[in-house]
Amino acid sequence: xxxxxxxxxxxxxxxxxxxxxxxxxxxxxxxxxxxxxxxxxxxxxxxxxxxxxxxxxxxxxxxxxxxxxxxxxxxxxxxxxxxxxxxxxxxxxxxxxxxxxxxxxxxxxxxxxxxxxxxxxxxxxxxxxxxxxxxxxxxxxxxxxxxxxxxxxxxxxxxxxxxxxxxxxxxxxxxxxxxxxxxxxxxxxxxxxxxxxxxxxxxxxxxxxxxxxxxxxxxxxxxxxxxxxxxxxxxxxxxxxxxxxxxxxxxxxxxxxxxxxxxxxxxxxxxxxxxxxxxxxxxxxxxxxxxxxxxxxxxxxxxxxxxxxxxxxxxxxxxxxxxxxxxxxxxxxxxxxxxxxxxxxxxxxxxxxxxxxxxxxxxxxxxxxxxxxxxxxxxxxxxxxxxxxxxxxxxxxxxxxxxxxxxxxxxxxxxxxxxxxxxxxxxxxxxxxxxxxxxxxxxxxxxxxxxxxxxxxxxxxxxxxxxxxxxxxxxxxxxxxxxxxxxxxxxxxxxxxxxxxxxxxxxxx
Numbered sequence: 001x002x003x004x005x006x007x008x009x010x011x012x013x014x015x016x017x018x019x020x021x022x023x024x025x026x027x028x029x030x031x032x033x034x035x036x037x038x039x040x041x042x043x044x045x046x047x048x049x050x051x052x053x054x055x056x057x058x059x060x061x062x063x064x065x066x067x068x069x070x071x072x073x074x075x076x077x078x079x080x081x082x083x084x085x086x087x088x089x090x091x092x093x094x095x096x097x098x099x100x101x102x103x104x105x106x107x108x109x110x111x112x113x114x115x116x117x118x119x120x121x122x123x124x125x126x127x128x129x130x131x132x133x134x135x136x137x138x139x140x141x142x143x144x145x146x147x148x149x150x151x152x153x154x155x156x157x158x159x160x161x162x163x164x165x166x167x168x169x170x171x172x173x174x175x176x177x178x179x180x181x182x183x184x185x186x187x188x189x190x191x192x193x194x195x196x197x198x199x200x201x202x203x204x205x206x207x208x209x210x211x212x213x214x215x216x217x218x219x220x221x222x223x224x225x226x227x228x229x230x231x232x233x234x235x236x237x238x239x240x241x242x243x244x245x246x247x248x249x250x251x252x253x254x255x256x257x258x259x260x261x262x263x264x265x266x267x268x269x270x271x272x273x274x275x276x277x278x279x280x281x282x283x284x285x286x287x288x289x290x291x292x293x294x295x296x297x298x299x300x301x302x303x304x305x306x307x308x309x310x311x312x313x314x315x316x317x318x319x320x321x322x323x324x325x326x327x328x329x330x331x332x333x334x335x336x337x338x339x340x341x342x343x344x345x346x347x348x349x350x351x352x353x354x355x356x357x358x359x360x361x362x363x364x365x366x367x368x369x370x371x372x373x374x375x376x377x378x379x380x381x382x383x384x385x386x387x388x389x390x391x392x393x394x395x396x397x398x399x400x401x402x403x404x405x406x407x408x409x410x411x412x413x414x415x416x417x418x419x420x421x422x423x424x425x426x427x428x429x430x431x432x433x434x435x436x437x438x439x440x441x442x443x444x445x446x447x448x449x450x451x452x453x454x455x456x457x458x459x460x461x462x463x464x465x466x467x468x469x470x471x472x473x474x475x476x477x478x479x480x481x482x483x484x485x486x487x488x489x490x491x492x493x494x495x496x497x498x499x500x501x502x503x504x505x506x507x508x509x
Contacts, residue, residue, distance in 0.1 A: 033146040036219045037124060042102070044091035047109075047420045050204075053091070066109040069174075072187040076178050081111040085202050086170040089117060092130055103129040106204060128442045130156045132164065135208035139189070142247065143213045143220060143261045143434040150210070152201055152231045163240050164203050174200040191216040194266060196246070198371045211371020213245045215263035221293055225261055225300030227274050227285065230359025234248035235283060235305050237278035239381070239399060244268035244368050248361055251276075274363045277399040284359060286325050318341020318355045326358050337458050349379035351389050360388070360398060385411020386420075 038057035043050060047064040066083030070076060087108035093100055102124050109115055123129070132154035141148045152171055153165045154164045164171050167185040175183045176198040182190045183199055194215045201208045223242075227235040234255035242259060243247040244266065251257040251274070260268065270292060274285045285305035292298050308321050313330055316323075320330035328335040328342050335342050345354045347364045354364040362369040362376045369376055377389040384401035386394065396403040403410050403420050410420040419425035 029360065037122075038091075038102070041095060042091050043093065043094040043323070044102070046089050047087045064109060066111070070112060074173060075175050083109040084495075085172045086173075086204065086326055088131070088170075088204055089122070090131070098126075101125050101129050103131075108342070118496070121179075128157050130158065130162075132162075132203050133157050134167040135164070135201055135203055137199070137205045137210045137252055139210065139212065141246070141261055143215055143218065143263050144181065144191050145188055145215055145218045145220060147188060148212075149200065150183075150189060152187065152203070152208070154203055154206065165401075169203070171203045174202075176200075181212065189214075196371075200373075207373065209368070209371050209373035210500075211246050211368070213263055213266070215265055218263050218265045219294035219439070220261050220265050221296060221298045222297045223259045223270070223272070223289070223300055225257055225272070225287075225303050227257065227276070227305055228302050230285070230304050230306060235276050235278070238274045238305060239304070239361060240272065242273045243283050243361050243369070246363070246410065255302050264292050264296075271300075272300060272303060272307055273358065273458075275359045275361070275399055276305060277397050280397070282307055282321060282326060282359070282399075291316075307335070314342075316341040317353075322355060322358070327356060328355075348376075350375045355397045356388075356392070356398065380411070384409040386414055389412070394420060399427060404458045405443055 038053050042053040043054060043062070044059055046061050049061050049064050051059055051061050053059045059491060064089065066085070068081060069084055070081045071078050071080035071212050072082075081459075086108055088106045089102075089104040092100040101170045102122050104117055104122050107115065107117075113487055133415040134155045136153045136155070138150050138151050138153075140151070142145070150165065152165045152169075153164070154162045156162055163169070171187070173183045173185065173187055175181060175189075176193065178192070180191075180193050180195040180197045182192060183217070184190075189212065191214045197212050197214060199210050201210070213244070225240075227238040227240065229235060234252060236253045236255060238250065238251040238255070238257075239382045240251055240257045242262065242287060244338050245258055245263060248260065249257055261264065264270070271286065271287055271288045274283075274287075276490075283305035286304045287300060289298050295476075298340075306321070308319050311320050311321055312318065315335035316331045318328065321344065323330040323335070331348045333341045336345075343355065344355060346352065347354055348367045350367040352360075352362070357364040357376065360376075360381055362379075369373045370379075378387050380387055382397075382399055382401045384391075384396075386396065388398060391398050391410065393411070394414065401409050404425075404477075406413075406423040406426055408418070408420075413420040413426070475491050
């Protein structure tokens with residue numbers, strides 16, 4: 001997309017950027033063919049600023065926010081009066097019930113200048129522009145000892161995936177502490193020192209955060225172990241974590257668990273915490289390896305999970321046996337004397353009490369232990385569709401996705417109005433579709449009529465109804481929530497997806 005600069009128009013608004021008062025405006029010039037395409041039926045947006053188009057097809061967008069904290073070489077380089085992030089012009093109009101979109105290629109704003117776009121080079125389309133709605137960022141090594149490459153996948157509005165790792169894909173990287181690690185414009189992370197850092201990735205308004213453990217020159221170790229009860233019985237599917245390195249996994253059916261590439265030279269101890277729920281009984285175990293094998297395999301052996309009795313002598317809300325494991329005083333309601341009872345202590349103010357975080361293996365000193373941009377309280381640690389905070393409010397089991405063992409996930413029951421604590425209370429209906437599915441909003445009709453469509457065949461399980469509906473079919477009024485379904489005797493795939501409520505089986509032409 002060609003861009004040029006024009007003198008600022010009188011009356012244009014100024015914005016305050018990180019470099020002081022600055023002018024960031026967007027101006028569109030028109031060719032004769034362009035005037036027939038844009039008029040005052042259009043609305044356009046750039047950088048969160050929206051304006052109507054003038055009758056002659058021109059428009060001016062003042063006050064576009066565009067931070068400038070680094071230069072062309074990425075975080076750590078000197079600001080260069082060019083916006084760090086890319087922006088894109090997007091517009092739409094609706095005539096006679098038909099919506100048309102327009103969009104530009106991404107571009108950067110220049111501080112103190114007016115950016116001019118030729119409308120003749122804009123793209124007009126009958127379908128929504130392929131903009132990212134979310135990002136997924138991953139790294140090839142869980143612990144960085146030298147360099148590691150990030151990979152970024154964007155989920156586009158049509159449900160498709162696109163690799164947007166490189167700067168040429170309009171992606172921008174930021175890092176929380178350049179003294180620990182540096183990140184290049186294309187997502188290559190280089191270790192500088194040892195510690196924890198967070199990388200923030202942005203692409204056209206979509207953002208993701210990834211926490212990284214950096215241990216410069218560390219030989220690393222792999223850790224193996226088994227979860228068992230004190231009678232030697234293996235504990236399957238226990239949640240096992242190394243909180244100091246923001247690592248977590250689930251033990252297998254045989255109780256076996258493993259971690260690769262754990263740092264050995266960080267100041268925090270390599271403490272391993274395991275927890276599980278068995279028939280409503282809480283099991284917890286804590287172990288630290290007696291010796292660590294750098295550049296080798298550290299065998300933790302058997303990690304014994306003990307049942308936690310509900311006895312709470314000091315009535316602080318934390319079981320005495322758990323307080324002993326945590327190093328708290330089971331005879332004092334306020335072990336550290338800060339006037340807050342141990343059961344209510346929440347050091348990182350994420351809404352999850354510290355003792356609950358201990359069970360979950362999250363860090364009670366960080367709101368977002370894994371650095372994914374979601375507070376620990378808003379995570380869904382047992383994949384039941386309910387967040388930790390929601391489960392605390394409901395009284396459901398944080399470690400069991402189906403507290404009442406009725407075959408329905410706690411989150412699904414809550415959404416449907418059934419009781420996740422009562423086995424005889426189950427959702428009245430569900431819609432099931434095997435993966436992979438994509439879903440799109442149905443833009444026709446009023447907000448009350450707005451619905452969501454699946455683009456894959458939908459298996460409907462409703463009272464008196466069964467079989468496949470031809471896609472696309474309306475299955476639920478917005479907002480649509482998709483959750484993993486139960487794997488039961490009806491032969492549903494364990495990765496099936498359910499949407500509920502309310503459910504409708506009307507067809508969409």
